[in-house]
Amino acid sequence: xxxxxxxxxxxxxxxxxxxxxxxxxxxxxxxxxxxxxxxxxxxxxxxxxxxxxxxxxxxxxxxxxxxxxxxxxxxxxxxxxxxxxxxxxxxxxxxxxxxxxx
Numbered sequence: 001x002x003x004x005x006x007x008x009x010x011x012x013x014x015x016x017x018x019x020x021x022x023x024x025x026x027x028x029x030x031x032x033x034x035x036x037x038x039x040x041x042x043x044x045x046x047x048x049x050x051x052x053x054x055x056x057x058x059x060x061x062x063x064x065x066x067x068x069x070x071x072x073x074x075x076x077x078x079x080x081x082x083x084x085x086x087x088x089x090x091x092x093x094x095x096x097x098x099x100x101x102x
Contacts, residue, residue: 002029006045006054013055014062025058032057039079041088050088053078 002025010025011017032054036043043050056078060071082088 002026003045006051010055010058014059021062024062028058028061029054031061036079036082036088039083040090041079041082042090043082043088049078049082053082 006029007022007025010029011021014021014025035057036050036053041050041053045051045054053075056071056075059065060068060075065071
């Protein structure tokens with residue numbers, strides 16, 4: 001579920017006040033979360049880096065801005081850095097990192 005505060009922030013970032021944008025932005029946030037999970041990244045919007053990834057994803061995929069490719073590249077770079085950092089991996093129930101177990 002996407003909280004209203006995040007949607008309002010994203011509306012400001014993409015420079016719209018329209019309530020029609022809320023449904024599309026909600027879908028983009030959910031798609032971004034799933035893409036991050038597929039890359040092995042788990043987090044919450046409370047984390048500033050995770051939240052920035054969502055912002056960049058939405059800017060890259062919402063509308064037809066001339067800077068779309070620049071935002072896509074920035075999102076991909078951030079996503080890759082997050083995946084490599086190890087800080088966003090899912091941990092096992094006992095607190096151990098499931099990717100480190102062999």
